[in-house]
Amino acid sequence: MAGVIKRAAVVGAGQMGLGIAYVTALHAKIPLTLHDPSPQVLSKAVTHLESLLARDVAKRGLPQAEADAARERVTAVKGDGTGEGGGDLVAQDTDIVIEAIPEITSLKTGLVRRLAERLPPPAILGTNTSSISLTKLAGSATLAGDGGASAARVVGIHFFNPVPQMKLVELIPALQTSDETLARARAFGEACNKTVTQSADSPGFIANAILMPMLNEAVMLLEKGVATKEDIDTTFRLGMGHPMGPLALADLIGLDTCLSIQKVLHNETGDTKYRPATLLQRMVDAGWYGKKSGKGFYDYK
Numbered sequence: 001m002a003g004v005i006k007r008a009a010v011v012g013a014g015q016m017g018l019g020i021a022y023v024t025a026l027h028a029k030i031p032l033t034l035h036d037p038s039p040q041v042l043s044k045a046v047t048h049l050e051s052l053l054a055r056d057v058a059k060r061g062l063p064q065a066e067a068d069a070a071r072e073r074v075t076a077v078k079g080d081g082t083g084e085g086g087g088d089l090v091a092q093d094t095d096i097v098i099e100a101i102p103e104i105t106s107l108k109t110g111l112v113r114r115l116a117e118r119l120p121p122p123a124i125l126g127t128n129t130s131s132i133s134l135t136k137l138a139g140s141a142t143l144a145g146d147g148g149a150s151a152a153r154v155v156g157i158h159f160f161n162p163v164p165q166m167k168l169v170e171l172i173p174a175l176q177t178s179d180e181t182l183a184r185a186r187a188f189g190e191a192c193n194k195t196v197t198q199s200a201d202s203p204g205f206i207a208n209a210i211l212m213p214m215l216n217e218a219v220m221l222l223e224k225g226v227a228t229k230e231d232i233d234t235t236f237r238l239g240m241g242h243p244m245g246p247l248a249l250a251d252l253i254g255l256d257t258c259l260s261i262q263k264v265l266h267n268e269t270g271d272t273k274y275r276p277a278t279l280l281q282r283m284v285d286a287g288w289y290g291k292k293s294g295k296g297f298y299d300y301k
């Protein structure tokens with residue numbers, strides 16, 4: 001049956017890809033391949049997956065047999081799954097692929113195109129993009145003479161960081177997305193134990209249309225010397241009840257990712273209110289990406 005998802009693939013084994021692999025294996029109980037061009041990233045991801053499952057057994061009462069079964073469902077594969085730059089291909093009977101590669105439009109359109117050529121419909125081409133237009137990504141999956149069938153299986157399946165803890169998935173249909181794709185993606189998100197919301201394909205969707213400008217404003221306040229980073233973050237934690245302040249949150253998300261999202265908002269709307277903070281650009285230029293690189297607004301070494 002077209003609707004049943006029996007095999008999945010996740011491309012990009014960074015912080016989001018690893019989390020998506022974890023919920024797919026543990027909650028949805030779907031076998032999957034986890035692809036990344038970097039062997040170091042893959043081996044770190046597998047170690048992290050095993051430590052998450054071990055913590056579930058030790059602290060959350062997960063039976064060891066279920067943790068073992070979840071671990072066995074995940075196969076790490078070098079490469080991007082499409083043969084670009086080498087590595088093994090995504091299996092042709094894969095029912096859903098979710099890409100979680102960097103938030104760079106040309107990388108994502110190229111990958112989605114190659115996946116569309118590799119996997120026949122109705123395999124779902126899901127993307128964890130934070131901000132890139134789904135309609136543009138579906139456009140890159142359009143294959144000549146297929147009547148729009150290929151583009152119709154592209155959909156945004158936007159998980160939140162850290163994926164094991166955050167209970168939300170934001171679904172974003174492209175203009176081309178079929179109702180069947182959307183319904184199957186919703187069922188997949190729910191099987192991953194998430195509550196699902198839906199947004200139109202508008203810059204930043206729901207979450208990042210609101211969150212990213214706020215984080216950018218926090219960086220601008222810091223840049224202007226209005227307050228220290230600690231006081232900006234404390235204001236949000238204690239004054240607004242946020243679990244973490246905006247600068248610590250930006251570090252967690254990744255400053256490279258924040259900058260890319262802010263640039264998409266700026267370019268797509270043409271509205272100067274979305275201009276990325278200069279300090280954010282400088283931090284990324286310095287290679288200070290936040291928690292994942294060991295240094296951002298705070299030190300993580």
Ligand SMILES: NC(=O)c1ccc[n+]([C@@H]2O[C@H](COP(=O)([O-])OP(=O)(O)OC[C@H]3O[C@@H](n4cnc5c(N)ncnc54)[C@H](O)[C@@H]3O)[C@@H](O)[C@H]2O)c1
Binds near residue numbers: 013036
């Ligand atoms: N970080 C967050 O809080 C967050 C939240 C929601 C969505 N997202 C989105 O998820 C995606 C991934 O973000 P992340 O934080 O996991 O990034 P990350 O930098 O941790 O991971 C990206 C991974 O992609 C791999 N990669 C790079 N180029 C590739 C290619 N061409 N093909 C295959 N793999 C490639 C890298 O080796 C890396 O492991 C982005 O689109 C981001 O906007 C991020």
